[in-house]
Amino acid sequence: MSIGPTVRRMLGPVEAPISSAYRSMFINVGQLGEAMTALPFGSRVLEVGVGDGMIASQLTTRRLDVTVLGIDLAENPGSLFEGDATRAQFRTVSTSDLLAEKPEPFDAIVIADVLHHVPPAIRPSLLSDVSALLADDGVLLVKETVVVSSPGYWMGKFSDRYITGDRNVSFLREDDLHQLISDNVPGLVASGRSTIKPWKTNLLLVWRRSGS
Secondary structure: OOOHHHHHHHHHHHHHHHHHHHHHOOOOHHHHHHHHHOOOOOOEEEEEOOOOOHHHHHHHHHOOOOEEEEEEOOOOOOOOOOOOHHHEEEEEOOHHHHHHOOOOOEEEEEEEOOHHHOOOOOHHHHHHHHHHHEEEEEEEEEEEEOOOOOHHHHHHHHHHHHHHOOOOOOOOOHHHHHHHHHHHOOOEEEEEEEEOOOOOOEEEEEEEEOOO
């Protein structure tokens, strides 16, 4: 059983600062936001697996032209979002259900620390949906905790399994992540790679669609 939701309920109004402090042991969210928004992409952004909305906060704060649709299968996505609420929307909906609504393609799609929580057999269908939702000249930004020899990797693995409660979490090596994306999101050209402090396990990969 995950202890994370129980702790969050107990924290109440101090959840945001404590969650931020806890997350900082694993990743510098500010550096991640800076790296993402330094890239050129259009204003319509989809974040798949938005979680509590902290990355969406970074995107809307650093790019005043950006609007974010954050989707997640969990209840109450975007609960810790801090920013202009008129430029962010959060929904509990799957990528396939969103695709069925036939939205206008997105200029950028963010997938941050999501894929290792998705069962390997389901990853291709998720990325197929992402491919269909991404504009012909869109940008795909994938941040993953990849398998490396790093204390950060082992800390993240422990947290996901015993704090978050996902005992079936399955992490990827960098080469496997590249292969997974190229196999399921056609027309991409790799255009960026960076590691995010404080651990080299935090990998941000960027692809740009070459256009039709």
